[in-house]
Amino acid sequence: MAKFFAITIIIIAIASAIPILRHTWAPPEDISTHGALIDEQLSETMAEAGISFLAAQFVLAFFIWKFSNPAPDAKLKNFPGGAKGLVIAAFLVVGIEVMALGIFGAKAWANVYLTPPAADAMPIQVQAGQFAFYFRYPGPDGKFGATHPELINEGQQNYYGLDPEHDVDARDDIVAAEMAIPVNKEIHLLMHSKDVGHSFYVRELRVQQDFVPGLDVSLHFTATKVGKYEIVCTQLCGLGHYNMKAYLEVLSQQDFDDWMKKETAMQ
Amino acid sequence: MTTAQEHNGIGKDLIVYVCLLALAGVQFVIAYQNIDASQMLTRMLVVACVEAGLAALFFMHLWTEKRGFLLFVAVFTIAVLLGLQYGWTDSYRMVTGAPFSH
Amino acid sequence: MSQADLTIGHSTTQTLGPAFSIPTKKFAMWLFIIADTMTFAACLVVYGFLRNGTPNWPRPFHSITNVAIMTFILLTSSLTMLIGLRSARAGDKGAAFRWTMITAALGIVFAFLHIREWLELIDHGMTLLKNPWGTGLFGASFFSITGLHLTHVTCGIIALLVVGVRYKGGRYNADDIEVLGLYWHFVDLVWMFVVPLVYLLNLAH
Amino acid sequence: MHDVAAHAAHHAPPTSFIRKHVFSLDHKVIGKQYYALALVAAFVGMFLSWFMRIHLAWNDTAIPGLQLLSKTGAPGGVMTPEYYLQLMTMHGTIMVFFVLTTAPFAAFGNYFLPIQVGAEDMPFPHFNMMSFWVTFVAFLVLMSSFILGDGPTLGGWTQYAPLNAVGSVAGPGQGLGVVLWATSIGLFCVGQLLGSLNFITTTLDLRVKGMSLMRLPLTAWAWFITSCMGLTAFAVLMPACILVILDHVAGTSFFVASNLVINDQVQPHSGGSTLLWQHLFWFFGHPEVYIAIVPGLGIVSHILITNMRKPMLSHRTLIYSMGALAVLSYMVYGHHMFVSGMNPFSSLAFSFPTLVITIPSTIVVLVQVFSLYGSKLRINSASLFSLGFISMFVAGGVSGFFLAQPSIDIMLHATYFVVGHFHMVMGVAAMFGIFAGTYFWFPKMTGRMMNETLGKAHFWLSFVGAYCIFMPFHYLGLAGNVRRYSSFVDDFLQPLIPVHRFITVAALLTGAAQLIFLYNLIHSRFWGKLAPNDNPWEATSLEWSTATPPPFDNFGGKHPVVYHDPYQYGVQSSVGDYVMQTSPEQVKTESDEQ
Structure with missing residues (x-):
């Protein structure tokens, strides 16, 4: 029974590791400038976690195999070095390992969250509400019009509560249900929640950030690859949570300009 | 449980009582100082902590209990209280990060 | 080994005795106080967090007279509690009972002043939701924090009366008075934080 | 001096049925009541997870009978998206609060902590009784949300603001459902506060002569720290x-913040903070997950030692490590909030203590695993579940490396990776602790043995099944599969649906295996083999030195005296290779003989 158990543990451990090693289910290819550090961090952590996992399971299995059902005259032994060696090992190996990970990881984090957006970054506002995202571009004047929560009216497609009649800045604002951005251009995303908590998650961009009602969170990133990607909500926001999504279109500068013209004409 | 303070008179209690009244008075004086709220808060909290310390040590007799118990209560309470203080930076962001304030 | 060998000694040596040489009831009261500290701390953190983050926080208090009197009364009640305990320890049952009742009476005065203040504020149009001076959060946090404190005071008064009467009747002893005293001093201690945070910081200048 | 311990002893055993079995002051009865509550809650939670898993794998398939639970939530047996979220919330709340907190901590702790320290009862039996009944009422209040109003809340067990506070306008169950949820959890807190008060005073004040703190078994330490x-x-x-x-x-x-707009209506609330709730909740929430797992660490160590026939490499190291986990648990809660909009600087401040917490966890696991070296391991249901616990704890624990780092959390937050992580490390592992404790202590609690064959079958199915369910969760998370989705409509989620089907099949089978346990438990309770003696596992701690089941005052009017450290195994004595804590016999280790 014990030997069977030991074998089971080893089989499970190896079987668990195979999909990871074969990258059967892996994060999609990174399309951002900051994502490389995160990916590196992920794979280093994976290596260390994987080794720890396999080592622990193998040692556990080995000891179960070896020390169950001992001969009647077997003598009890203690692991040489006792607990002191293990404690030192935990501090040295695991402690230093995770602290090193933490320090390098802090750099990757700082890269995303603790740096200001470039001065020429393109501002885009995203408003999350139950259960859709709306994106707003400031238009030619480069200024966002003021928002008025009481004017928000989904039926009249005034998702942001803009008041173009009285507000000059709001007249040329472009509101779209999908997000188009030019490739290799830094985007400064201003995140606003209309009602409850939501989240902005694009796997390929290595970006995830919650919307906080009452706070405007800002985020900046640069996409480096043309394509169409999914933006999904990852913060439970109500019954339609699973269906709350939008598309991110990364376009060449030429295509983006065309898209912008088309959208302007539609407003 | 016999504790040392039973053998002293009421004198020590009275002294602590007067000290507490005086410290409470100091808080009221601080309230009328012309300083901004955060400075006022710091000063008042310092006074309040001294007051609480006095009350706990003498009114609640922590001082005359075993030192180990004093440590148990103090470390337990203070450690957990400190843990609660992480959130403050987000409080400041409520002002600077209000919707579309930029 | 026979079972009989396992039981040695008589009652005083059967247990190690309470930790820190503190009676269990008193220790439990201390643990309750630690937990209650966290409860009050959480409420005060909520209050401080919101006050700090709200620009139009009202400062409606013009006079400190009422809160000063309340503070004085509560502090004095702590002193009378101590005197009561001292009398109980000295074996003077009558005095202990009297001082306990005086403490309860001071508590009742405190509660009365507090409720009067509440009513005044309500008269001025302050509710849980809104008030004439600024953000509605002021009323919500004021009433919930002072309400929590007032609940403690009320429970304390009831406990003082019950324990006092039962002490006189011989059901409770000086240790019970001490345990109750701990609670009462704690209510006092919390008030020392409630006053500066909730009242004095919101004093109109 | 007013001696509470002596006072408790003067209670005569109750004779009426109600005082004996319902409103009992006896910690053992209260422990069993907690266990029964946790058992009911666990099966309710498990059935909910079955419904959820079936819905996730086959979205349009009707689940027979589900329409009886809620006509509007599951018309014709097909779950609506909101009903999925409601069941998910209830699953999480029931499991975290009413199973993982009550079973290993309140149930086993109540039953065995006083016995292990040699006390006759807890110092405050009335508080103890109240603790259970308040918890019971809390459970009823929570369950009542299934039938009252428009169903349970759908906000998840974390109940993030402002979804939890704006009212029914935010969705079904967000009106009365949230109020019932918050009432239930508030009551639960009161119950556990009373319990904790009793546990701490029992451990520190009611130890019998000779029972110094370092002579307390690891279980007692775990319950004390918890x-x-x-x-x-x-x-x-x-x-x-x-x-x-x-x-x-x-x-x-x-x-609730100002100017929220729901259904084109500006909400009346103004000025509050969403993040404030998260700070308060996780300040509780992180210690809570340690409240769920630390008793498991203690129980598993206790059982392994008994079955290894040797003490752990270091008793103190384990105690200090569990203590360190408890202290650190208050400093790390923000790792649940890395991408929640919290100040990004705070993320770094929370990340490092979180990484530090891997050190005491690693020490616990290393000491447990390396103590197996040179032991005489006995394989039975209890020890199998204990070893399974270690395996699970490691498997779930290593994924903590990822989630402790804010940079990686950007990728993995709110995905199935997190779900896999906490289900393994605190869900399944703690469950294994509960199972191990049940198989181990059942003879003491009932006087009968549980069926070993069924126990082993239960173990194999649970162990393999749990890996089949929760390992793939990690893979799904790496692929970006978002949690709390009632169906997978996004393009990138389509290829992952077969994985979900595999998980669902595994979950149904593993869940069914738990019915073996239920059968074993009930059958053994009434018709099981009688325990051969008071100490069938040849264990040393105090609970095994008393009668089976223990009498009303635990030791039959005697006060035991403790002479030894808790785990004197591998020695030579008159009874075998162990010396009980209460035995005055001199300890002769095997090596003394050589």
Whole structure:
């Protein structure tokens, strides 16, 4: 029974590791400038976690195999070095390992969250509400019009509560249900929640950030690859949570300009 | 449980009582100082902590209990209280990060 | 080994005795106080967090007279509690009972002043939701924090009366008075934080 | 001096049925009541997870009978998206609070902590009784949300603001459902506060002669450390729940920001903070997950030692490590909030203590695993589940490396990776601790043995099944599969649906295996083989030195005296290779003979 158990543990451990090693289910290819550090961090952590996992399971299995059902005259032994060696090992190996990970990881984090957006970054506002995202571009004047929560009216497609009649800045604002951005251009995303908590998650961009009602969170990133990607909500926001999504279109500068013209004409 | 303070008179209690009244008075004086709220808060909290310390040590007799118990209560309470203080930076962001304030 | 060998000694040596040489009831009261500290701390953190983050926080208090009197009364009640305990320890049952009742009476005065203040504020149009001076959060946090404190005071008064009467009747002893005293001093201690945070910081200048 | 211990001893055993079995002051009865509550809650939670898993794998398939539970939530047996979220919330709440907290901590702790320290009862039996009944009422209140109003809340067990505070306008169950949820959890906090108070005083004050702190078994230490966490953590959640109820019922705005627009209507709330709720909740929430797992660590160590026939490599190291886990648990809660909009600097401040917490966890696991070296391991249901616990704890623990780092959390937050992580490390592992404890202590609690064959079958199916369910969760998370989705409509999620089907099949089978346990438990309770003696596992701690089941005052009017450290195994004595804590016999180790 014990030997069977030991074998089971080893089989499970190896079987668990195979999909990871074969990258059967892996994060999609990174399309951002900051994502490389995160990916590196992920794979280093994976290596260390994987080794720890396999080592622990193998040692556990080995000891179960070896020390169950001992001969009647077997003598009890203690692991040489006792607990002191293990404690030192935990501090040295695991402690230093995770602290090193933490320090390098802090750099990757700082890269995303603790740096200001470039001065020429393109501002885009995203408003999350139950259960859709709306994106707003400031238009030619480069200024966002003021928002008025009481004017928000989904039926009249005034998702942001803009008041173009009285507000000059709001007249040329472009509101779209999908997000188009030019490739290799830094985007400064201003995140606003209309009602409850939501989240902005694009796997390929290595970006995830919650919307906080009452706070405007800002985020900046640069996409480096043309394509169409999914933006999904990852913060439970109500019954339609699973269906709350939008598309991110990364376009060449030429295509983006065309898209912008088309959208302007539609407003 | 016999504790040392039973053998002293009421004198020590009275002294602590007067000290507490005086410290409470100091808080009221601080309230009328012309300083901004955060400075006022710091000063008042310092006074309040001294007051609480006095009350706990003498009114609640922590001082005359075993030192180990004093440590148990103090470390337990203070450690957990400190843990609660992480959130403050987000409080400041409520002002600077209000919707579309930029 | 026979079972009989396992039981040695008589009652005083059967247990190690309470930790820190503190009676269990008193220790439990201390643990309750630690937990209650966290409860009050959480409420005060909520209050401080919101006050700090709200620009139009009202400062409606013009006079400190009422809160000063309340503070004085509560502090004095702590002193009378101590005197009561001292009398109980000295074996003077009558005095202990009297001082306990005086403490309860001071508590009742405190509660009365507090409720009067509440009513005044309500008269001025302050509710849980809104008030004439600024953000509605002021009323919500004021009433919930002072309400929590007032609940403690009320429970304390009831406990003082019950324990006092039962002490006189011989059901409770000086240790019970001490345990109750701990609670009462704690209510006092919390008030020392409630006053500066909730009242004095919101004093109109 | 007023001696509470002596006082408790003077209670005569109750004779009426109600005082004996219902409103009993006896910690053993209360422990069993907690166990029964946890058992019911666990099966309710498990059935909910079955419904959810079936819905996730086959979205349009009707689940027979589900329409009886809720006509609107599951018309014709097909779950609506909101009903999925409601069941998910209830699954999480029931499992975290009413199973993982009550079973290893309140149930086993109540039954065995007083016996292990040599006490006759807890110092405050009335509080203890209240603790259970308040918890029971809390459970009823939570369950009542299935039938009252428009169903249970759909906000998840974390109940993030402002979804929890704006009222029914935010969705079904967000009206009365949230109020019932918050009431239930507030009551639960009161119950556990009373319990913790009793646990701490029992451990420190009621130890018998000779039972120094370092002579306490690891289980007693684990319960003691857990109750220290419970005392402060639940005291923070309770006011948070009250404030949520105020936000709901009175319309205050502690957790609701200004100018929220729902259904084109500006909400009346103004000025509160969403993040405030998260800070308060996770300040409780992180200690809570240690409240769930630390008793498991203690129980598993206790059982392994008995079955290894040798003490752990270091008793003290394990105790200090569990203590370190408890202390650190208050400093790390923000790792649940890395991408929640919290100040990004705070993320770094929370990340490092979180990484530090891997050190005591690693020490616990290393000491447990390396203590197996050179042992004489006995394989039975209890020890199998204990070894399974270690395996699970490691498997779930290593994924903590990822989630402790904010940079990686950007990728993995709110995906199935997190779900896999906590299900393994605190869900399944703690469950294995509960199972191990049940198989181990059942003879003491009932006087009968559980069926070993069924126990082993239960173990194999649970162990393999749990890996089949929760390992793939990690893979799904790496692929970006978002959690709390009632169906997978996004393009990138389509290829992952077969994985979900595999998980669902595994979950149904593993769940079915738990019915073996239920059968074993009930059958053994009434018709099981009688325990051969008072100490069938040849264990040393105090609970095995008394009669089976223990008499009303635990030791039959005698006060045991403790002469030894808790785990004197591998020695030569008159009874075998162990010396009980209460035996005055000199300890002769095997090596002395050589």
